[in-house]
Amino acid sequence: MEGRVAQWVAESVPRLTFDQVLDRLNHLTRPYHKNYLAMYSSWLGGIVTDPALMMIPMDDHLVHRGDGIFEAFKCVDSRVYGLSRHLDRLERSAKALSLDVPVNRSRLEQIILETIRVAGVRDCLIRLFVSRGPGGFSTNPYECPASQLYVMVTVLHETHQDKYNLGVHVKTSFIPMKRDYFANIKSCNYLPNVLMTKEAQDEGVDFTISLDERGFLGEGATENVGCITDTLEFVVPRFDRILRGITVSRMLELAGVLVEMGILKGVRESDVSPEEVRRAKEMMMFGTTFDVLPVVSFDGHPIGDGRPGPFFRKLLGLLREDMRSGSEMVTPLDE
Amino acid sequence: MEGRVAQWVAESVPRLTFDQVLDRLNHLTRPYHKNYLAMYSSWLGGIVTDPALMMIPMDDHLVHRGDGIFEAFKCVDSRVYGLSRHLDRLERSAKALSLDVPVNRSRLEQIILETIRVAGVRDCLIRLFVSRGPGGFSTNPYECPASQLYVMVTVLHETHQDKYNLGVHVKTSFIPMKRDYFANIKSCNYLPNVLMTKEAQDEGVDFTISLDERGFLGEGATENVGCITDTLEFVVPRFDRILRGITVSRMLELAGVLVEMGILKGVRESDVSPEEVRRAKEMMMFGTTFDVLPVVSFDGHPIGDGRPGPFFRKLLGLLREDMRSGSEMVTPLDE
The missing domain is CATH 3.30.470.10 (Aminotransferase class 4, branched-chain amino acid transferase, N-terminal domain)
Structure with a gap:
């Protein structure tokens, strides 16, 4: 036995x-x-x-x-x-x-x-x-x-239409930001990012956004953030503490045309406080899979009128046009 | 063509x-x-x-x-x-x-x-x-x-004999310490540790040791550190900012017998400054593969008389005895 x-x-x-x-x-x-x-x-x-x-x-x-x-x-x-x-x-x-x-x-x-x-x-x-x-x-x-x-x-799942129409909800993250040394290396040490994604799911929001020690906005788990201020500037957090996103960087370039047209007063990288965001006309997330998403609430406060705004649609349109164009951003598969 | x-x-x-x-x-x-x-x-x-x-x-x-x-x-x-x-x-x-x-x-x-x-x-x-x-x-x-x-x-490579005989050389690390939140999770986000191991190799020493923002000793890439002070205390850095090593924790317990025998004045966890280490009688590294190693220089300063000391041998002996014993630390393979 x-x-x-x-x-x-x-x-x-x-x-x-x-x-x-x-x-x-x-x-x-x-x-x-x-x-x-x-x-x-x-x-x-x-x-x-x-x-x-x-x-x-x-x-x-x-x-x-x-x-x-x-x-x-x-x-x-x-x-x-x-x-x-x-x-x-x-x-x-x-x-x-x-x-x-x-x-x-x-x-x-x-x-x-x-x-x-x-x-x-x-x-x-x-x-x-x-x-x-x-x-x-x-x-x-x-x-x-x-x-x-x-x-x-x-x-590539194209399941973002609801989010384009209805907007997304974001909250401040409690996960500590990465050290400067590692923030700009896109390494596979992504546990802080994993925990931010988990946090968003657990909190019932679409994304959470890190804050630096001084209380300024950082980034999402795998997304950048930006806003159209009440003075009609397109502002994004400084890239010295966060990963320089390719989508948001291109967006900053493309938005130049809106400045030329007088629709935007300017485009800048700077410290962005949660207060500035709450006063903003619009807030957006930028990322590879979805391009741009309109944020309609931040920590429960509605942004603008609480609906996706006109700047979101303009910026998304500029990016989509850039993808269809023959710009230096595009590498055709069949050469 | x-x-x-x-x-x-x-x-x-x-x-x-x-x-x-x-x-x-x-x-x-x-x-x-x-x-x-x-x-x-x-x-x-x-x-x-x-x-x-x-x-x-x-x-x-x-x-x-x-x-x-x-x-x-x-x-x-x-x-x-x-x-x-x-x-x-x-x-x-x-x-x-x-x-x-x-x-x-x-x-x-x-x-x-x-x-x-x-x-x-x-x-x-x-x-x-x-x-x-x-x-x-x-x-x-x-x-x-x-x-x-x-x-x-x-x-299990048993290639530590030279290091037991001659001691190891360590330096202060320039890699930023992990955030408190992650320091006590033994996760596979080990890039800071990888870079510390690389740093030691590049600098021609055996290990580098992190310092916290206040300048106190942290840990090695995958090792803990400790010293025998000039007042004959066995001191290790506090575990609130670093990973609680199993080897060093057991060592602290086993060293109790040296206190009872009057050979050591005490055993404690506390802030450990580089100055305290330089004045120490002995400095040691603790880890799973090698158990204990004697440190003979720290940032180029000799520790003690620059040779492996008697406390290193006593502590290594206590750990080795613990492995041979029937203590609760040991799980025999053939039951």
Whole structure:
């Protein structure tokens, strides 16, 4: 009897053979797998489309230390938007962590575009990861012989229409802001951001926004924030303490035309206090997936008349026009 | 000719079939793979011993957000040291992140011990990861249906003898300390720790030690620090700003016997200034892999007479005795 119990205990944590693992991978499908279109892995040396194979070595320091960087951008109507700026920022993040991007810029672009082509859709979201690479389980980056590149292409869900029509609700976050040193590195140490997203869900709002030690606005979990002041200026928080978002940066450039037209008095980066926001005509969030969203309440206070305003529509229109145009922001998929 | 170039470009980022990936995995061996003995993966549902299969889904939020926690402990002469305390701390980290450990405590212990048994050696290092799990690529933890458990067993390199004999050199770190909120969560957001390890390597010392904003000593990248003061007290930095190390905590308990014997005047947690350390009789590092190491210089200043001292040997002896004993710290592998 004892023997049988001992056998049962041993069996209850099965040891898997190579073939058993393959069998498991072969039969592994999850509802969310349908969103995964293609993945390039420098570790595997090519592009896979079976979600069960979209794996990464456990010893890649990205996994156990968050020792890697990323970028997220999208392809709309077969045009990749902001590719060049995202890759510029990737290079800045890599430099800050003394991390080698394992391929040169033109090869990197080739891999990205080819992975999107294999994904086979006109609209998708692309996430690019550069990791310290496999090599061991310590914190020592020098134990990794070679950094790795992973490019993940997923379905782009266009489910923002309700939010464009009705606006979003935001609150102040209680999660401490990242230290200056790390704020401008788009690393995979994103736990503060994860907790901000969780906080928003738990609080029943769309986003929470961090405040710095002096009480000025920071950023959302993965979004930037800005407002149209009561003096008709387009103001966003200074980028010295937060990540310089590609969408909001482009928005600041495009808004110049509204200044020229006399619709806006100016565009500036500065300290933004919660009081200034509460007095604002409009408040908005900026991000890769949704472009611009109108904020209709902040910590329960209505912004403007509590409905999406005309500046939101103008700014969203400018960004969408920029995507359709032949501007330097656009890289067509089929060249 | 243009056609051939286009074809070459397309081929140069190969699309891999399921079988090609298997073939690649089947032939994948790296020098560091010899250190990987066994891995349990709740995703695969068992224990694998082929290092090429020690993979994790790319969409596990541990990978792309660092949304997971870990513990590292060792098995010496078929006895797991400090298992219960490491699992207590794991539970505290999990709670702080609202992360579910996917199995109960007794099942967790069973999985760990069985993975070590499959590893088949008497001495090894165990790393345990609890991740938010696969489910998507956003920051939202609620998109993950189930957290996952990964247990990695690797070779325990006993290469510390030189350091026990000659001592180690440490310097002050320039990497900013983690925020209080995150300092006591043993998460996989370990980039500050990675950069401290890199800093030590770059500076040609064994470890660097963080300072808090007031200039008091914090911790090493993955080690605690302590000293024997000129008044014969065993002092370690307060644990409200740093991770409470299992080794140093046990050391503080075990050192009680030296106080009873009148060899030490006392044992305390307090603010420790660099000046106090420079005046100290001895300085030491504490960690899971090496237990205790004697520090012989700090920022270039010799500590004591610049050689490993008698308290280091006494403290190391107490820890080693604790590992050999039948204390509550020890879980024998073969029960």
